[in-house]
Amino acid sequence: MKFNFSDKVMQTIIYCLLIVLAFLTFYPFWNSLVISFNTGSDTSTGGITFWPRSFTLENYEIVFKEKRIFNAYLVTIARTVIGTLVSMFFTALFAYGLSKKGIVFKKGYMIICIVTMYFSGGLIPYFVLVYNLNLYNTFTFLIIHGLVNVYNMIIFRTFFQELPDGLEESARIDGCSNFGVFFRIVLPISGPVVATLALFTAVGLWNDWFTPAVFISNQDLIPLQTLLVQIVNAGQTATLIANLNTYAASAVQNSVTVKALQMATMMVATLPILFVYPFLQKYFVKGALVGSLKE
């Protein structure tokens, strides 16, 4: 392609803008990471920008030894893993059922689902329902909240509909039942779709702080993000120390500060995603497109 002078000026401007944008996106994470590796008392003298000045792992030690944070981490992992599996299973099964030809009242089922994407009872009636079903304050609720995702269901269904019919027929001739076809044939060849939707579901569950904040009051069931809200918002050292257990309290007398702990906890809550994400990027770009085209 040929470039004249004005094109070159435009190219330069665009490259500069993109560099600035990438920097602005990346820097807050980097800065927090650096602070989390710096001794707290040193950080509070200011001037930490790109590299830790006095490197330490102390902040992370405290975060992982702190019982509540560790427990919250386990809850988060359990919720994310179980929740994703269960949600994928029910959503895919539902989509598979609806993708079959000759289901009575099929259109009606679809309408029932799509309506829920635009109308909802809102927070309060939902809260009342959960309360009345005795699901308030249960781990079960953390799993089944958002069990069937209509949006994902539609993506699954579109994919299943495009599978060749012959594939199933041959499986049936070999004696597969409905469920056999689903588990042995359909799911294994749906790898990329399952991976993308599972990633989105898992990220959603991992990052969800609000559902537990409203529906869970038992501190032992609080996931990491919800606990993190309390830690990030604890503006004063006293509140935080009161929240943490004695180990942290004694450590604060050394060189650890609230800010250092906040940053370390934030990183602990974020790093798993940052690690998996580059590997999954090529899937989710496709997945995001499938999703948007079916609006």
Add this chain to the structure above:
Amino acid sequence: MILPSLAFIIVFSYIPMWGVLIAFKEYNLFTGFGASPWVGFDHFRMFFDSPEFWNIMRNTLAISLLKLLIGFPAPIFLALMLNEVRNMAFKRIVQTVTYIPHFISWVVVSGLVFSMLAVDNGPVNGVMQKFSLIENPINWLSVPEYFWGILVSVGVWKEIGFGSIVYMAAIAGINPELYEAAAMDGANRFKQIFLITIPSISPVIIIFLILGVGNILNAGFEDIILMTKNLSNGIVMPYAEVIDTYVYQMGINNQRYSYATAAGLFKSIISVMLLFIANGIARRLGKASLW
């Protein structure tokens, strides 16, 4: 095969829809639904007459309009810019970096915001002082007038990269011969963007715009709650309270279930109306529509 999930949807989506009736009742969690007396539109009237009503409406509309005005075109700009980049490695790096915030929870993002804007040793204050833009550090998050700006900027920061994926794909689908022909006719890159790229992706833009208009009363919830929950709490609320946060405050924190449901119902009705109006206009313009 569809039964378990269908049952789930009916229980968890349709029963709450029926539950909006508590907006017309004097509901109490302990007396239950049937025993609560009907009160008609009392809660709606109370909401409209409440001293906060106009404030909340102003904030809701202002914040969501700002988000639409700035947050909506931002990913399109990014996609257009990325499309001009010829260096593939550079393009990949920028894309990878800008997608990241989409996957980070609002809790962490709000933590990053607090840290970046901090009064003592916050990088934003630091840089601005260095360039003598300000003399003393500003406590950004406790000035009500700044709240909208911060909220909208953070929203753009979080979603600009991920939002650009769709537009990038739309651009990738444009026939390259169009560009060659335009270049032949002497159009420079800038003209090509306006005469080919933008018109070619306009159906996608319109569909997303319609969806955005339907969302106009969803000014935000998680972001606002988390960014106002810090130490300077109450100060920015006159600029930060929107319908959704109000429903949460009243319903969950103050247990005024019926009142909060009425406010929430008011919002959904207006949203659906806006969605229909936007779609109608788009269809009249004859470009693209949702249905």
